[in-house]
Amino acid sequence: MSLVETVDIEGGEIISLHQRILSDIREKILSGAWAPGHRIPFEHELTAHYNCSRMTVNKALSQLAKAGLIERRRRSGSFVRQPQSQAAVLELHDIRIEVEALGLPYRYERLERLRRRSSAEDRALLGLSAPGPVLALEGLHFAGERPFALEQRLINLSAVAKAAEEEFLDIAPGPWLIGRVPWSEAEHRIRAMAADDTIADALDIDASAPCLVVERRTWSAEHPVTHVRFVYPAESHTLVARFTPSQG
Amino acid sequence: MSLVETVDIEGGEIISLHQRILSDIREKILSGAWAPGHRIPFEHELTAHYNCSRMTVNKALSQLAKAGLIERRRRSGSFVRQPQSQAAVLELHDIRIEVEALGLPYRYERLERLRRRSSAEDRALLGLSAPGPVLALEGLHFAGERPFALEQRLINLSAVAKAAEEEFLDIAPGPWLIGRVPWSEAEHRIRAMAADDTIADALDIDASAPCLVVERRTWSAEHPVTHVRFVYPAESHTLVARFTPSQG
DNA sequence: ATGACGATTATGTATATACATATTGAAACG
DNA sequence: CGTTTCAATATGTATATACATAATCGTCAT
Numbered sequence: 001m002s003l004v005e006t007v008d009i010e011g012g013e014i015i016s017l018h019q020r021i022l023s024d025i026r027e028k029i030l031s032g033a034w035a036p037g038h039r040i041p042f043e044h045e046l047t048a049h050y051n052c053s054r055m056t057v058n059k060a061l062s063q064l065a066k067a068g069l070i071e072r073r074r075r076s077g078s079f080v081r082q083p084q085s086q087a088a089v090l091e092l093h094d095i096r097i098e099v100e101a102l103g104l105p106y107r108y109e110r111l112e113r114l115r116r117r118s119s120a121e122d123r124a125l126l127g128l129s130a131p132g133p134v135l136a137l138e139g140l141h142f143a144g145e146r147p148f149a150l151e152q153r154l155i156n157l158s159a160v161a162k163a164a165e166e167e168f169l170d171i172a173p174g175p176w177l178i179g180r181v182p183w184s185e186a187e188h189r190i191r192a193m194a195a196d197d198t199i200a201d202a203l204d205i206d207a208s209a210p211c212l213v214v215e216r217r218t219w220s221a222e223h224p225v226t227h228v229r230f231v232y233p234a235e236s237h238t239l240v241a242r243f244t245p246s247q248g
Numbered sequence: 249m250s251l252v253e254t255v256d257i258e259g260g261e262i263i264s265l266h267q268r269i270l271s272d273i274r275e276k277i278l279s280g281a282w283a284p285g286h287r288i289p290f291e292h293e294l295t296a297h298y299n300c301s302r303m304t305v306n307k308a309l310s311q312l313a314k315a316g317l318i319e320r321r322r323r324s325g326s327f328v329r330q331p332q333s334q335a336a337v338l339e340l341h342d343i344r345i346e347v348e349a350l351g352l353p354y355r356y357e358r359l360e361r362l363r364r365r366s367s368a369e370d371r372a373l374l375g376l377s378a379p380g381p382v383l384a385l386e387g388l389h390f391a392g393e394r395p396f397a398l399e400q401r402l403i404n405l406s407a408v409a410k411a412a413e414e415e416f417l418d419i420a421p422g423p424w425l426i427g428r429v430p431w432s433e434a435e436h437r438i439r440a441m442a443a444d445d446t447i448a449d450a451l452d453i454d455a456s457a458p459c460l461v462v463e464r465r466t467w468s469a470e471h472p473v474t475h476v477r478f479v480y481p482a483e484s485h486t487l488v489a490r491f492t493p494s495q496g
Numbered sequence: 497a498t499g500a501c502g503a504t505t506a507t508g509t510a511t512a513t514a515c516a517t518a519t520t521g522a523a524a525c526g
Numbered sequence: 527c528g529t530t531t532c533a534a535t536a537t538g539t540a541t542a543t544a545c546a547t548a549a550t551c552g553t554c555a556t
Binding site: 042044053058061062072074075076077078083224 | 534535536537538552
């Protein structure tokens with residue numbers, strides 16, 4: 001055994017200790033085990049836990065701080081930071097989180113629920129070739145008393161049969177699906193449009209006021225799962241997305 | 249004089265040696281003094297130059313490698329990386345490609361070019377803390393004879409000095425930058441708004457017609473590079489983006 | 497020529513140590 | 527009781543050192 005323990009094995013992969021500390025802590029934070037505000041162990045505790053030098057721990061923590069996951073305070077320790085707006089592109093569409101980030105009470109209200117055999121239009125939206133049962137939902141997301149977004153959704157019941165048993169009266173279909181169907185791919189279409197009468201009415205804005213429309217199609221293992229259209233009044237909403245370049 | 253030379257002075261600001269090495273090298277790369285492919289000095293040369301330990305140099309270079317500015321090869325040295333190809337989402341904003349995909353002739357026309365000391369608003373948009381020179385550009389992208397998008401751009405000349413020498417009369421700043429500055433991060437803000445008179449006039453649409461606004465901030469190795477705002481008439485444009493879930 | 501092999505070199509990761517710096521909490525003081 | 531001072535503490539930055547690892551180059555035998 002060499003004096004310097006350079007590598008470690010984890011899941012068959014050889015990674016450096018520094019990498020392991022990094023991913024351990026990242027996992028705790030992203031999984032929610034260490035909530036925002038939580039004080040993560042002191043450097044000397046991690047040093048003991050991983051049986052390594054403080055420099056190694058320090059390097060990992062500095063990196064996490066730089067990445068914005070934690071905040072370090074002298075004499076006090078290191079703390080999990082409040083969730084940043086850098087939320088992944090898809091998480092932006094968990095409207096509850098958006099609304100609550102504004103400090104407003106969130107509420108979902110179903111407007112319509114219809115189980116039907118897919119029309120040609122439904123199939124076009126979902127990207128289905130053969131007809132089959134779908135669930136058409138329409139609902140409103142509220143921020144306080146104001147309508148925040150209108151949601152029009154199609155769920156492919158051939159892919160998610162369980163959805164047929166759900167009423168979606170006051171739970172939004174988005175989070176329900178996320179918790180049950182692992183998605184493998186999503187396509188977003190984002191555009192601006194003037195509100196028509198139906199939309200203006202639902203969102204309580206002027207007809208022909210500008211709206212942001214976000215449509216998303218989601219696949220699970222190449223099976224179309226759902227198509228959803230969110231309509232936001234222009235004033236209320238900005239999408240934010242952060243990217244790092246893919247490897248050249 | 250203490251044994252450990254912890255800090256250094258640069259422009260009145262106290263920064264660590266590590267930070268100074270980092271920004272020195274970053275400056276060389278972003279200014280173009282060290283072109284892509286150029287071999288930057290070996291660690292032991294930088295160690296001699298800055299009169300510090302190899303660990304300090306190593307930490308700075310590792311960070312630059314992580315940020316994607318340089319590539320390190322054992323036994324060979326460290327090299328300035330080629331500017332990376334754009335991720336899918338960003339390619340959507342190469343307007344020439346979009347227009348040509350429609351089968352229409354593309355043309356860019358500069359409306360305004362202004363070199364100035366950054367205003368408070370400029371700094372807010374770019375995410376700069378200290379004042380410095382910026383280049384403000386406004387231009388129109390045409391599809392055939394029709395205006396396709398209005399572009400309002402700020403370039404941080406401290407990061408991209410060479411841009412000051414460019415007129416951008418009929419070459420769009422976007423592609424110009426992409427070819428010269430490797431970016432490491434980008435943030436998009438997407439929203440809808442009603443056209444004001446300036447926009448309506450430039451795009452030749454009705455005042456208060458809905459528009460899609462895409463704003464992008466780009467960083468290179470954590471240095472703000474540019475802020476750009478694209479304004480599209482609602483009818484002409486839909487953004488499309490595809491995603492696969494990111495690793496936890 | 498050519499291919500195997502070992503030396504050399506530059507980076508990669510870790511160690512132990514030292515001192516700096518900001519912040520907190522408690523003790524000393526007016 | 528409030529304020530000032532000071533020691534303790536956790537992080538921040540730098541050092542010198544050690545060994546690992548990958549790539550390259552020259553040497554030498556085939």
